[in-house]
Amino acid sequence: MNITRTLNRTPALLSIGALALALAGCASQGDSRTHAVQMDASAVVSAASLGGQALSPAGWPQVEWWQAYGDPQLDALMRTALAGQPSIRVAEARFRQAQAASGVARSALFPQVGATARSTEQRFSENGPVSPALAGEVDSINEINVGLSYELDLWGKNRAALEASLDRAHAAEVDAQAARLALTSAVARTYLALDLAYAQRDIANATLKQREQLLALTSRRVQAHLDSQVELTQAEAALPATRQEILALTEVVTRLENQLALLSGQGPDMGRSIQRPHLGPLPAATIPSNLPAELIGRRPDVVAARWRVEAASGDITVAKAQFYPNISLNAFAGVQSVGLDDLMSIGSRILGIGPAISLPIFNGGRLRSALGVSQASYDIAVEQYNGTLVAAIHDVVEQLVVLRSLEQQVKEQEAALALSEKAWELASARYRHGLATYLQVLSSEGQVLAQRRLANALKSRQAEGRMNLDRALGGGALQNLTAPSAAHNTPSTNP
Numbered sequence: 001m002n003i004t005r006t007l008n009r010t011p012a013l014l015s016i017g018a019l020a021l022a023l024a025g026c027a028s029q030g031d032s033r034t035h036a037v038q039m040d041a042s043a044v045v046s047a048a049s050l051g052g053q054a055l056s057p058a059g060w061p062q063v064e065w066w067q068a069y070g071d072p073q074l075d076a077l078m079r080t081a082l083a084g085q086p087s088i089r090v091a092e093a094r095f096r097q098a099q100a101a102s103g104v105a106r107s108a109l110f111p112q113v114g115a116t117a118r119s120t121e122q123r124f125s126e127n128g129p130v131s132p133a134l135a136g137e138v139d140s141i142n143e144i145n146v147g148l149s150y151e152l153d154l155w156g157k158n159r160a161a162l163e164a165s166l167d168r169a170h171a172a173e174v175d176a177q178a179a180r181l182a183l184t185s186a187v188a189r190t191y192l193a194l195d196l197a198y199a200q201r202d203i204a205n206a207t208l209k210q211r212e213q214l215l216a217l218t219s220r221r222v223q224a225h226l227d228s229q230v231e232l233t234q235a236e237a238a239l240p241a242t243r244q245e246i247l248a249l250t251e252v253v254t255r256l257e258n259q260l261a262l263l264s265g266q267g268p269d270m271g272r273s274i275q276r277p278h279l280g281p282l283p284a285a286t287i288p289s290n291l292p293a294e295l296i297g298r299r300p301d302v303v304a305a306r307w308r309v310e311a312a313s314g315d316i317t318v319a320k321a322q323f324y325p326n327i328s329l330n331a332f333a334g335v336q337s338v339g340l341d342d343l344m345s346i347g348s349r350i351l352g353i354g355p356a357i358s359l360p361i362f363n364g365g366r367l368r369s370a371l372g373v374s375q376a377s378y379d380i381a382v383e384q385y386n387g388t389l390v391a392a393i394h395d396v397v398e399q400l401v402v403l404r405s406l407e408q409q410v411k412e413q414e415a416a417l418a419l420s421e422k423a424w425e426l427a428s429a430r431y432r433h434g435l436a437t438y439l440q441v442l443s444s445e446g447q448v449l450a451q452r453r454l455a456n457a458l459k460s461r462q463a464e465g466r467m468n469l470d471r472a473l474g475g476g477a478l479q480n481l482t483a484p485s486a487a488h489n490t491p492s493t494n495p
Helices: 003-008 008-026 065-069 074-082 086-107 155-222 227-263 268-272 300-321 368-433 438-472
Strands: 112-123 139-152 326-338 351-358
Touching: 008 139, 008 268, 065 155, 065 438, 074 112, 074 155, 086 155, 155 227, 155 300, 155 438, 268 368, 300 368, 300 438, 368 438
Parallel strands: none
Antiparallel strands: 112 139, 139 326, 326 351
């Protein structure tokens, strides 16, 4: 191709481009728009619900928040779970997938260069538009060329697509953090249940020992004709029930150990190596003084929802840009010949350069529908974010309500346990001296057992409540991640 001729045609092509731009001004996007409004965290009224709780700027959980429990075995289980759980590796793979997708979107911003080589053996028509020397001959057509194309992206379509892809990659990264938080919370919750099962089994073992002693005492009283066979039978019947309870609690311990092995991504034998938990006293729970404003930048599910709103906004920009002309520059250079003998000669060279312009004119409403889909997707993302934000703040408040209630319950339960133990001691002493019946001893013993079980359950609930509060506050998962800007504008009508 004569390059001079191509260049001479450039003004005509530019005129076509100007016409395309003029037609673009007439492109109608219809009256579709977004409807959702992104909620501001400060608008979620929660001051009264959070009132009365100790506030601290350092109240946010640390990344390894479970270390507050002071149990080295729990720390080791967390490390094993984070390294071995397949669900975590799936979330990380999805993040890598999103990163790679953003690389695909980024490539559209740069010139594309490709090379082709073709060789076609054919018979030339005797009546076709070919040289008489080739008419009826069989020969090959050979071509080697390098082509370049570059889309000008005047309307920001490719840039918006890249930004939306990067936002989705950020969301996938935060999803991976959310998966870690969910896993570590499940491990901690199961570990606390294991600690409670051990404590309840201790009570059952202590009860068995007491009942064996009471059986021996009852047997002596029967021999001394102070009690009848009825009391002896009652004392004997209490032992199998207690042993059954111990066996049931042992089963619970084994199942919880197996569940910890499952959460760690390990085989059942790993559960057999888990020892009894040794949890230390938990520090008092505090609430960050800048809650709820900073919760939107710390809790993984909220942050991921915000990134998806940003991505949906970019998709709207891409959809709007489809209404406008697509302008690109194309060029190629190479060689072409009939037969291989002259392929590399200077006369076989080919060369071309020029713009390419495409403009949608009639597409049956496809572009408007695509824009409507993007706008509806944005509304969905915004409302999902709003729902996630409200649920997150309610989650924090709910955990505070639980912890406040448990604090009062523990005080009342401690008093009840002390009184029930005193009553049982008095009943046992009176029974030994023949001043009380065996039924009175059983009744007082039942109250003590119930209060001891309740004490262990409340202690476990307090530890779980503290764990749930750390989870509700984000578990420190996002301290090293970048959250999107808190201010987000509704997509404008311009591309």
